[in-house]
Amino acid sequence: MECSLILEDGSVFKGRSFGARKSVFGEIVFNTGMTGYQESLTDPSYRGQILTMSYPMIGNYGTNKEDVQSSAVHVRAFVVREMCEVPSHRLSQATIHEYLKQNDVPGISGIDTRALITKIRQHGTMRAAVTHSPDHEKVIAELQSMKYPSESNLVAEVACKAPENLPGESKRHVVLIDAGTKLHIQKELVKRFSVTKVPYDFSADEIRKLKPDALVISNGPGDPAHPEIMATTVKTIRELYTELPVMGICLGHQLLGLALGARTFKLKFGHRGANQPVGKDGRIYITAQNHGYAVDAESLAGTGLEVTLTNLNDKTVEGMQHKELPVFSIQFHPEVNPGPRDTSFMFDDLAKMLEESKCR
Numbered sequence: 001m002e003c004s005l006i007l008e009d010g011s012v013f014k015g016r017s018f019g020a021r022k023s024v025f026g027e028i029v030f031n032t033g034m035t036g037y038q039e040s041l042t043d044p045s046y047r048g049q050i051l052t053m054s055y056p057m058i059g060n061y062g063t064n065k066e067d068v069q070s071s072a073v074h075v076r077a078f079v080v081r082e083m084c085e086v087p088s089h090r091l092s093q094a095t096i097h098e099y100l101k102q103n104d105v106p107g108i109s110g111i112d113t114r115a116l117i118t119k120i121r122q123h124g125t126m127r128a129a130v131t132h133s134p135d136h137e138k139v140i141a142e143l144q145s146m147k148y149p150s151e152s153n154l155v156a157e158v159a160c161k162a163p164e165n166l167p168g169e170s171k172r173h174v175v176l177i178d179a180g181t182k183l184h185i186q187k188e189l190v191k192r193f194s195v196t197k198v199p200y201d202f203s204a205d206e207i208r209k210l211k212p213d214a215l216v217i218s219n220g221p222g223d224p225a226h227p228e229i230m231a232t233t234v235k236t237i238r239e240l241y242t243e244l245p246v247m248g249i250c251l252g253h254q255l256l257g258l259a260l261g262a263r264t265f266k267l268k269f270g271h272r273g274a275n276q277p278v279g280k281d282g283r284i285y286i287t288a289q290n291h292g293y294a295v296d297a298e299s300l301a302g303t304g305l306e307v308t309l310t311n312l313n314d315k316t317v318e319g320m321q322h323k324e325l326p327v328f329s330i331q332f333h334p335e336v337n338p339g340p341r342d343t344s345f346m347f348d349d350l351a352k353m354l355e356e357s358k359c360r
Contacts, residue, residue, distance in 0.1 A: 024131075166197060
């Protein structure tokens with residue numbers, strides 16, 4: 001069945017519907033990964049967004065229960081050049097069409113994704129709709145008047161509602177502030193620590209009562225400087241970073257920067273994919289990323305933080321470390337899934353930092 005992808009600038013891309021048959025609005029973004037579409041669909045950081053894949057065929061290895069990064073599909077819609085109807089993989093349990101239909105998420109195929117992504121790169125992320133409505137002018141008017149999804153508190157939609165204990169293989173105890181964490185962040189932490197996952201709006205006093213040895217702030221969706229996040233998560237980090245070793249990942253990296261006095265800004269079209277090069281002093285890592293905001297490097301002056309890694313494409317901040325305290329953060333995803341495993345040692349760095357802080 002025919003449907004359309006419509007952008008706020010009036011562009012219309014006609015294609016074929018798959019997944020759930022419904023109309024949705026969101027912010028259009030793109031991912032440059034060749035694989036990992038199911039991990040992307042279930043990554044809470046995509047909340048509120050319409051996801052476009054740059055790779056031309058999606059669905060060729062189907063979907064399964066192994067590759068999910070949360071308990072739900074978080075994208076509002078899925079845009080592909082070609083949707084594979086006959087997947088081939090020993091773990092495949094459903095086609096991408098069946099999977100999206102089960103999760104009540106619409107998809108659209110047959111789109112010229114190269115032209116679409118070129119437009120996003122030139123214009124920046126835009127409000128968009130996947131719709132079956134023939135009244136395109138009405139949809140465009142609705143798009144131009146709608147708020148960006150990031151103006152809502154998207155973190156509140158994806159974070160846990162109550163503390164959850166995740167027993168690990170160590171007596172060392174880490175509190176994970178859940179701003180929309182991926183399951184593989186939890187798995188990497190549990191390999192090294194006992195973990196208590198807490199809601200994004202848990203207070204510093206509530207965390208102190210858990211007597212953690214370290215604090216980790218997870219990935220998540222939306223604007224890190226949203227007023228409700230500033231009043232909760234950022235406030236909590238500001239009260240605790242001098243008391244505990246701290247690690248921030250993706251959104252957690254941005255929230256740490258804000259807590260110590262830095263600023264964040266929205267990127268033109270973000271970094272989403274499994275092939276982003278980061279480095280410093282001649283050392284390069286290929287990383288998995290999914291974010292639309294970044295920390296302003298110039299705003300780090302006077303915060304105690306210094307840049308440890310930069311994005312080699314656009315020179316944005318990819319890593320920070322406090323000059324005196326056991327506090328560091330990274331903009332990329334060291335747990336990958338999908339992506340290269342160049343930086344999984346970052347979790348070991350947290351463990352070493354924790355041990356060193358105990359010895360002082």
